[in-house]
Amino acid sequence: MCGILGIIAPPGEEVSIDRRALLAMRDTMEMRGPDSAGWFADRNVAFAHRRLAIRDRDGGAQPWFSDDKQCLLVYNGEIYNDGALRDELTGLGHRFQTHCDTEVVMAAYHEWGTDCVSKFRGMFAFGLYDFRDDSLFLARDRFGIKPLFLTQIDNELAFASSIPALLAHPHMRKKPNFSVISHYLTTFRITLRRETMFQGVWQLLPGETLVSRGGQMQIDRYWDYPTEQNTVRDDRAAVEELNLLLRDVVKMRLASDVPVGMLMSGGVDSNVIATMVRETTSDGMTGKCGGGDEGNSLDFLHARHCADHLKFDYDEVRVGPAEYLECWQQLLDQYATPVSTPSDVVILRLAEEMKRTVGVVLGGEGADELFHGYAVQHWAGQDFDRAAGLDAGTWDASPAGARIFRGSLKTQYGRDRFTSQVDHYFALNSLIPTAAKPAVFRNWAWQAADEDRQMIDSYAKSFAETPGESTSQTYARFLHGANLEALLSRLDTATMAAGLEARVPYTDHELVERMWRIPQSVHIDVAGDEQAPYLSSGALEARGSLRSKRVLRGLADRLLPATLAQRPKASFPTPVVSWMTGAWADWARDTLLTSPFGHEVFEPSFLQEMADNLPQAGMWPWPVLNVCRWGDRQFAA
Numbered sequence: 191m192c193g194i195l196g197i198i199a200p201p202g203e204e205v206s207i208d209r210r211a212l213l214a215m216r217d218t219m220e221m222r223g224p225d226s227a228g229w230f231a232d233r234n235v236a237f238a239h240r241r242l243a244i245r246d247r248d249g250g251a252q253p254w255f256s257d258d259k260q261c262l263l264v265y266n267g268e269i270y271n272d273g274a275l276r277d278e279l280t281g282l283g284h285r286f287q288t289h290c291d292t293e294v295v296m297a298a299y300h301e302w303g304t305d306c307v308s309k310f311r312g313m314f315a316f317g318l319y320d321f322r323d324d325s326l327f328l329a330r331d332r333f334g335i336k337p338l339f340l341t342q343i344d345n346e347l348a349f350a351s352s353i354p355a356l357l358a359h360p361h362m363r364k365k366p367n368f369s370v371i372s373h374y375l376t377t378f379r380i381t382l383r384r385e386t387m388f389q390g391v392w393q394l395l396p397g398e399t400l401v402s403r404g405g406q407m408q409i410d411r412y413w414d415y416p417t418e419q420n421t422v423r424d425d426r427a428a429v430e431e432l433n434l435l436l437r438d439v440v441k442m443r444l445a446s447d448v449p450v451g452m453l454m455s456g457g458v459d460s461n462v463i464a465t466m467v468r469e470t471t472s473d474g475m476t477g478k479c480g481g482g483d484e485g486n487s488l489d490f491l492h493a494r495h496c497a498d499h500l501k502f503d504y505d506e507v508r509v510g511p512a513e514y515l516e517c518w519q520q521l522l523d524q525y526a527t528p529v530s531t532p533s534d535v536v537i538l539r540l541a542e543e544m545k546r547t548v549g550v551v552l553g554g555e556g557a558d559e560l561f562h563g564y565a566v567q568h569w570a571g572q573d574f575d576r577a578a579g580l581d582a583g584t585w586d587a588s589p590a591g592a593r594i595f596r597g598s599l600k601t602q603y604g605r606d607r608f609t610s611q612v613d614h615y616f617a618l619n620s621l622i623p624t625a626a627k628p629a630v631f632r633n634w635a636w637q638a639a640d641e642d643r644q645m646i647d648s649y650a651k652s653f654a655e656t657p658g659e660s661t662s663q664t665y666a667r668f669l670h671g672a673n674l675e676a677l678l679s680r681l682d683t684a685t686m687a688a689g690l691e692a693r694v695p696y697t698d699h700e701l702v703e704r705m706w707r708i709p710q711s712v713h714i715d716v717a718g719d720e721q722a723p724y725l726s727s728g729a730l731e732a733r734g735s736l737r738s739k740r741v742l743r744g745l746a747d748r749l750l751p752a753t754l755a756q757r758p759k760a761s762f763p764t765p766v767v768s769w770m771t772g773a774w775a776d777w778a779r780d781t782l783l784t785s786p787f788g789h790e791v792f793e794p795s796f797l798q799e800m801a802d803n804l805p806q807a808g809m810w811p812w813p814v815l816n817v818c819r820w821g822d823r824q825f826a827a
Contacts, residue, residue, distance in 0.1 A: 192252070193219025193240040193351040193686075194264040196317040197359075200345055200405065201324040205236040207360060212236050215358040219351055221524070222266075224689045228252050230262060235319050239264045244549055244691055245447050250290030256300060260321050263299075265292050266351055267314030267336050268693070270442040275309060299327070304399055307412050311442075311700065313693070315394075317349055325403035332413045332699045333556070334396035334675040337682060341391045347402060354526045356391055364824060365389040368631075368639035368791075375622040375630070375813045376645070379676045380527045383648050387527050387820070396675055413699065415667055417656065420707040428708050429744040435701050436745070440466040440552070443693040448549030451476035452502065453540060453692075456492030458739070458746045458757060459554030459563075463695055465749045467552065468500040475500075476547050480507040480540040481763040482514070489763045496754050507540050511773035514764075522823060525683050528816035532764040534680050541688035549691060555677045556696030557742060559670040560705055562713040565738035567618065567669060569714060569727040571662030573599060574614040576724060577607060587724065595724050602728035611661055612649045615668075622810060635791040662710060670702075705741070714738045766812060771805045778804060778811055787821025788814070 195216050199205050205212075212229060216238035220227075223240025230237050230253045239252035245268070254263040269275065272291040275298060280286070284297045291312075298306035299318055304327055313335035318327045328349060330338045340349045341356050350356050357364060367389045373382045384392040394400055397413040440463060444450055452467060454460050454477040467475060477500075479493035490506050497504030509517070517535045522528070529535065544551050562568040577599060579585030580592055587595065599606040608614035616623065622630060624642040631639065652672065653664050678694065685692040695701075716723040720735040730736045746755035770778050782788065782801040789797065792814070800807050800814065 192242055192264075192266040193222035193355070194252075194266045194315065194317060195219070195238040195348075195350045195355050196264060196319070196326070197236040197346055197348045198319065198326050198402065199234040201234055203234050203345070205231060205234060206344065206346060207236070211358075211360050212238055215350070215355045216240060218354040218358050221689050222351060222686045226251060234324075235262065235321075237262055237264045237317070237319070242549075242689055242691060243447075244268070245445070246288050246290040247447055249288030250292045252292060254292050254296055256296050261296065261299065262319045262321070263292065263296050263316060264318075265295050265314065265316035267291075267312060267316070267331065268691070269294060269310050269312040269314065270445070270698075271309075271311040304329075304401060305412075307399060311698065313697070315351065323403060325401055328394055328400040328402075329412075330394045330396055330398055332397045333678060333697045333702075335678050335682065335694060335697060337679060338394045339386065339391055340394065340400075347407075352525060353386060353388065353391055354524070357388070357526055366791075366821065366825060368635055369642075369644040371791075371817055372627060372631070372636075372639040372642055373645045374528060374530075374817070375627070376616070376620045376624070376642075378530050378621065378813065379672065380530050380679070381676075382645060383652075396671070415656075415670075416703050416706050418707065419709050425712060425740065425744055428712050428741045429748070431704060431708075432701075432741055432745050433748070435698075435704055436462070436695065437466055437469070439695045439698040439701050441470050442698075443552060443695050444470055446550045449476070449547060450550045450552065451478070451544050451548035453477075453537070453544070453551050453553040454479045454493040454497060454502075454504070455554065456489055456494075456496060456754075456757065457554065458743060458755060459557035459696070460493075461496045461750055461754045461757075462557075462742065462746050463552055463554055464496055464500055464502065468502075475502045476544065477502040477504050478507055478540055478544055479504075480509065480536040482536070482765040482769075483508040483510045484765045484768060492754065492757055496750075499751065499754065505543070507536070507543050509536055509539050509764075511769045513539070514766075514769070515774065515777070519819065521683065521687065522816070522820055524687050526820075526824060528813065528820045530676060530680050532766040532812065534684050536764050537681065537684035538687055541685040541690045541692075545688045545690045550693060551685065551690060552693050552695060553681060554696065555681055555694045556674055558739070559674045559677075560696055560702060561739040561742040562666065562710065563739040563742075564669065565714065565736040566727045566731050568662065568666055568738060569730065569736055570614070570618050571660060571665045573602075573618075573726050574608055574611060574661045577614075581607065591722075591724055594722060595726070598726035598729040602726045610650070611653045611664065612646055614661075615649060615653075615665070616646075621813065629793060630796050632791060632793055666710065708741065713741055715740070767809060770807075770811050770815075775804060778815060781815055781818055782811070785818035785822055786826035787824075788818035790826070791817075791821070 197205050219240045223242045225243040226241045228239050237253040269291040272294045275294050279297045286293050307329045313331045315330045315336040315338040339353050343361050370382045370385050370387050398411050400409050452464050477497045514535050596606040603617045681692050715737055717735045779801040782797045
């Protein structure tokens with residue numbers, strides 16, 4: 191993997207910064223690309239690159255010029271079908287000097303123009319300047335595995351793999367984006383569609399391209415979810431289709447000129463991938479599991495069981511509260527954003543340990559989003575649609591059934607009516623809800639956050655993108671988009687901080703398209719012996735009646751012992767709540783009471799109450815502490 195950077199001034203002008211400033215921006219991304227670095231600056235274009243060499247380690251130095259010197263490329267990613275593309279392009283007259291996929295990306299652009307992205311199977315973010323018509327072409331992979339941030343500084347457009355690279359521009363003026371800060375307090379997500387925590391710094395969304403020419407900028411979406419469903423309604427047929435597809439997907443992601451390892455959680459997602467890795471290669475394979483040193487030993491036990499079953503070289507990374515706190519601050523500094531979830535730090539420590547012996551790791555991100563693994567969230571659309579049907583008189587429930595259903599809604603949500611899908615979604619998924627925020631923020635900051643209207647409007651827009659869907663289908667699409675992007679951002683941040691490449695087989699777009707066409711009822715349903723299948727999602731899950739991730743678990747049943755195939759959902763265990771009330775209690779209280787940024791934007795009474803009641807606060811202090819520490823570093827120093 192790599193770090194890319196570009197600054198484009200209008201044609202006829204020169205880039206405003208000198209070589210020293212350009213290289214300083216580039217080298218904020220040194221950990222993304224510790225193996226080599228390059229740059230080019232002439233007239234209105236300045237490109238720079240940090241390289242993590244994985245394939246063709248001696249070739250592929252960037253920025254990369256086309257043979258005719260008319261196009262310049264900086265590229266971050268892996269194109270897994272580069273062999274097939276290389277053969278196709280060779281047949282069309284192109285000649286190659288290296289085995290690096292960077293050269294394939296350039297040749298593909300020369301052959302197919304901006305449509306080249308539809309040919310790529312992999313993860314990527316790149317910038318390409320075409321001197322023939324003075325145009326800039328930017329692209330990001332379909333699911334956002336690789337990041338791409340942009341900002342306008344005076345009359346120049348700058349892009350980079352990381353926000354700190356843009357913040358290092360000598361003319362950059364940093365301002366917090368309170369709409370995104372408020373969104374983070376509710377969801378743990380550090381972006382709100384295009385927007386980031388910094389005003390004026392935004393991202394190209396997954397599956398998008400941007401062309402800038404003659405002062406005009408056009409953004410297009412080149413990929414979207416298929417809307418049609420296939421006729422596969424038999425569980426065994428769906429499992430067999432997944433079996434054949436996933437084997438090819440995993441095999442593609444093992445191609446590397448450096449050793450490959452596995453991030454292992456002991457859950458079904460990584461267990462299935464690990465099994466297919468072992469069936470593909472007899473080479474030695476390293477696998478590691480991570481978690482807090484107070485974590486449930488069963489999480490490590492299942493990972494070790496899988497590693498022993500597959501004869502992996504296995505080890506554990508246990509992170510204590512002091513080490514965790516240090517790494518947390520490291521991530522805040524390296525990526526200039528709050529840390530999204532408690533698992534980020536564990537993944538960083540895992541990546542640092544894996545980097546000692548391998549250059550690439552495979553992970554299981556994307557399986558829950560694709561295979562309907564969030565049982566309550568994936569079924570909760572039924573709650574909204576049934577409640578709306580009762581209100582409209584279109585759900586023909588018996589009086590007793592309606593009464594029982596509404597009771598289960600009140601137990602789960604605290605109410606039994608919802609004004610919209612967005613209202614229902616946030617009733618289900620909020621940490622700090624909008625209703626509480628006038629007491630959380632100082633009034634000026636709450637106004638700067640537009641009282642969450644931008645957040646609500648953004649979600650409403652996302653939910654309305656495909657009319658005619660059921661609410662469950664809408665939520666599934668949203669989870670696979672926004673939730674997956676957040677997880678992939680977390681993975682990229684943590685692994686790149688260690689100079690390690692992470693590959694995620696469940697995000698292969700051909701696999702996603704095929705699995706997306708399978709009806710939802712094949713992926714998730716209610717157990718046939720459930721006497722009240724109309725109960726709310728939370729009630730059904732509590733009764734053990736929601737059967738989620740059925741296709742993937744069906745495949746796991748073929749490949750693994752039952753204890754590994756049917757293990758409930760798990761992730762790297764991180765006991766931050768107990769640490770905030772134990773080992774970190776003094777630090778957390780002191781931060782809440784003394785943070786300059788925190789006291790500038792949050793109500794002092796809110797911070798005091800939280801500091802005085804940490805044991806009762808649950809996870810609320812996590813995002814608040816992150817915002818305080820992030821703000822102190824970025825704006826109060």
